[in-house]
Amino acid sequence: MNAPRTYLDHNATAPLRPAARDALLAALEVVGNASSVHAEGRRARGLIEDAREQVAALVNARPAEIVFTSGATEANNWVMTAGWDAVLVSGIEHDSVLAPARASGARVIELPAGADGTVAVETVAAQARESAGAMGRAIVTLQRANNETGALQPVAETAAVARAHGLCVHTDAVQAVGRHAVDFAALGVDALSLSSHKIGGPKGVGALVVRDGVRLPPFIVGGGQERRRRAGTEDVAAIAGFGAAAAAAQKDLERTGRITALRDRLEQEAVSIAPQAVVIAGQTARLPNTTCLALPEQSAEVLVIKLDLSGIAVSAGAACSSGKVGQSHVLTAMGIAPDLARAAIRISLGWNSTEADVDAFLRAWGEIAGSAARKRAVA
Numbered sequence: 001m002n003a004p005r006t007y008l009d010h011n012a013t014a015p016l017r018p019a020a021r022d023a024l025l026a027a028l029e030v031v032g033n034a035s036s037v038h039a040e041g042r043r044a045r046g047l048i049e050d051a052r053e054q055v056a057a058l059v060n061a062r063p064a065e066i067v068f069t070s071g072a073t074e075a076n077n078w079v080m081t082a083g084w085d086a087v088l089v090s091g092i093e094h095d096s097v098l099a100p101a102r103a104s105g106a107r108v109i110e111l112p113a114g115a116d117g118t119v120a121v122e123t124v125a126a127q128a129r130e131s132a133g134a135m136g137r138a139i140v141t142l143q144r145a146n147n148e149t150g151a152l153q154p155v156a157e158t159a160a161v162a163r164a165h166g167l168c169v170h171t172d173a174v175q176a177v178g179r180h181a182v183d184f185a186a187l188g189v190d191a192l193s194l195s196s197h198k199i200g201g202p203k204g205v206g207a208l209v210v211r212d213g214v215r216l217p218p219f220i221v222g223g224g225q226e227r228r229r230r231a232g233t234e235d236v237a238a239i240a241g242f243g244a245a246a247a248a249a250q251k252d253l254e255r256t257g258r259i260t261a262l263r264d265r266l267e268q269e270a271v272s273i274a275p276q277a278v279v280i281a282g283q284t285a286r287l288p289n290t291t292c293l294a295l296p297e298q299s300a301e302v303l304v305i306k307l308d309l310s311g312i313a314v315s316a317g318a319a320c321s322s323g324k325v326g327q328s329h330v331l332t333a334m335g336i337a338p339d340l341a342r343a344a345i346r347i348s349l350g351w352n353s354t355e356a357d358v359d360a361f362l363r364a365w366g367e368i369a370g371s372a373a374r375k376r377a378v379a
């Protein structure tokens with residue numbers, strides 16, 4: 001019999017929500033191509049437009065501002081390669097922002113993060129002031145919440161400053177959407193990326209929200225889909241699942257206190273079991289679901305394997321880059337000492353997390369941290 005598993009890696013990907021699964025399976029039965037004019041085509045089109053409304057509602061955007069993509073990696077690549085002369089990018093962005101920005105040929109100005117895991121608005125303002133006029137077509141990109149620490153970034157304030165200097169603004173809101181209220185209109189940004197699988201929808205689908213009136217050359221051409229903004233026959237089933245997940249995630253936003261309470265108990269008890277443990281960015285305004293926890297003198301990879309053997313799924317740094325074991329560029333950019341950064345694991349809760357999950361984690365943590373403490377006493 002398989003041992004029970006405890007999944008605490010929602011920032012890597014969230015389990016599929018039942019409503020998303022139902023919508024996805026039902027949509028697989030729809031034969032039409034959404035571009036066809038016959039009844040079958042119109043049925044597929046209807047599912048896509050319903051999903052567009054559900055996703056728009058989750059982030060307070062207009063349905064026409066939602067462009068479905070294959071995920072946030074595509075959305076981020078699209079924005080970063082749109083022919084900018086200069087890109088102001090924070091050092092704690094996801095690789096799917098950093099890599100295309102660096103490869104785009106634009107002048108890349110990196111914005112440093114502080115030890116609290118946030119980028120200060122003043123840093124952006126100083127760069128924008130210094131370079132306004134000299135930068136040509138420029139964009140600032142700042143994530144809404146960090147995938148490793150959960151630290152919330154001052155996106156609305158940054159957007160106000162950047163736009164006052166004539167810069168465009170993009171935010172990667174992948175980790176914030178569905179976990180914290182994200183209001184596209186109120187943030188005042190030109191574009192926002194989000195991903196279905198982080199909110200309990202299927203993988204391989206996401207969206208770029210593009211403010212009405214903002215012109216972005218299409219990233220993928222060769223078809224009139226998505227109002228000529230993203231060519232290619234739509235993945236109707238994935239989009240329908242994404243829409244259903246968005247609707248369910250929006251309901252869950254009313255009870256994020258439940259997740260905060262679970263996360264806070266996990267952190268408090270983990271530190272009381274192992275007083276040497278450090279919660280990175282623990283004093284910063286954060287997402288309710290994320291903990292970046294370091295157990296000094298334990299390598300994060302070893303910790304992740306030991307927890308895995310005890311039935312607990314967490315990750316060391318960003319899961320998207322795992323397989324490649326190395327130090328997190330996010331923690332490095334925050335100036336965290338290399339020894340501590342190498343010891344940091346990420347625990348992330350979500351829509352189906354329970355007190356029993358926290359209990360299971362703490363039991364395993366107690367055994368692992370306890371044996372580490374015993375070894376230190378013997379040494």
Ligand code: PMP
Pocket residue numbers: 011012070071072073074076094096143146147172174175194195196197204205206320
């Ligand atoms: N941005 C952030 C902050 C992420 O955490 C991720 C996923 N790890 C992405 C972008 C990429 O999203 P997707 O998996 O939809 O390509």
